[in-house]
Amino acid sequence: MSDVALAEGASSGSPAPQFAGRGSPRSLLGSVVQRRESTVVVVTIGVLIYFALRTSTLYSVANIITIAQYIASIAVLGAAQVLLLVLAEIDLSQGQVYLTAPWFVYLLWADGIAFGWAVAITLACCVIIGAINGIVLVWLKVPSLIVTLAVNYALFGLVLVESNAIQQNMPGTTGHLGIWLGIGSWSTILWALGISTIIWVLLKRTRFGTHVTATGGNELAAAEAGVPVGRVKIWCFMISSLAAGFMGILDAIRIQSINPGNSGLDIVLPAIVAAVIGGTALTGGRGTIVGTVIGALFLGVLEDGFNLIGVSANWFYLVEGVVILVAMAINNQLGVLAARTRR
Secondary structure, X not given: OOHHHHHHHOOOOOOOOOOOOOOOHHXXXXXXXXXXXXXXXXXHHHHHHHHHHHOOOOOOHHHHHHHHHHHHHHHXXXXXXXXXXXXXXXXXXXXXXXXXXXXXXXXXHHOOOOHHHHHHHHHHHHHHHHHHXXXXXXXXXXXXXXXXXXXXXXXXXXXXXXXXXXXXXXOOOOHHHHHHHHHOOOHHHHHHHHHHHHHHHHHHOOHHHHHHHHHHHOHHHHHHOOOOHHHHHHHHHHHHHHHHHHXXXXXXXXXXXXXXXOOHHHHHHHHHHHHHHOOOOOOOOOOOHHHHHXXXXXXXXXXXXXXXXXXXXXXXXXXXXXXXXXXXXXXXXXXXXXXXXXX
């Protein structure tokens, strides 16, 4: 079976949407609702306009840099998470890999290993962690939610034991290498855009991406068509851990410190939220990297805007939860509308 046929088989099986002629209102409506990113684009524009009217500092250079640095990791972790969500899997260890990677670098550096080699060895360890997640899922048939949650807590405990719960300064924060790896104002967001673009290409423009979509849409049919389903899943977990570890190192260099008390779940949940409100289905089969990046922007502007207008921290998560729920409700309704326009 060809890759094109696999991609078609991964869909719901409904006929291709037939809209009215180009330029007609029905055609325009159809093109809008078929785009999974539509909801988050509209909501993000609304949030940007609202906070711009409430405060004059939203679009200052310093504040834009702050938002960019905040959303960089969410965008990358969310984009990598999309690969797994398309497979109807999830990686809850991703956030803890993000936090553990800087500790690996620090411990290796403290043992006398050059900083560059410490980073390379750490990234290799991140890939191994992802492979373990995938192998346990594929070979032992343990659900990804359980596997990655267990790995999350195991890594958290490892960091606490090795660090004695003592905060440390992150090495590699000087010189040109430090500027490229986080110290520069725009370095993290540039890395984030580059990595997100690579993941987009993997998902949308390669045979591997076709296999990911086909597996998520109908795993049995994909396996019967010759797709190496298990290998695809393992590779996606490896990519997820690698992306998380790299962004964790970048952010630790930017902040210039590493704190063993942070929770990985606090890192990974916003990334999953960004992916879902961006238009990626939790049920598998479809996902959007562009929507995820815009979803990360939405979360960043929302949090930054609340801080700028002085909303109490006691209300922040409540308001954020309500906004996310509303965005998801709109996204679901657009899905229903899309089905109707196809008919």
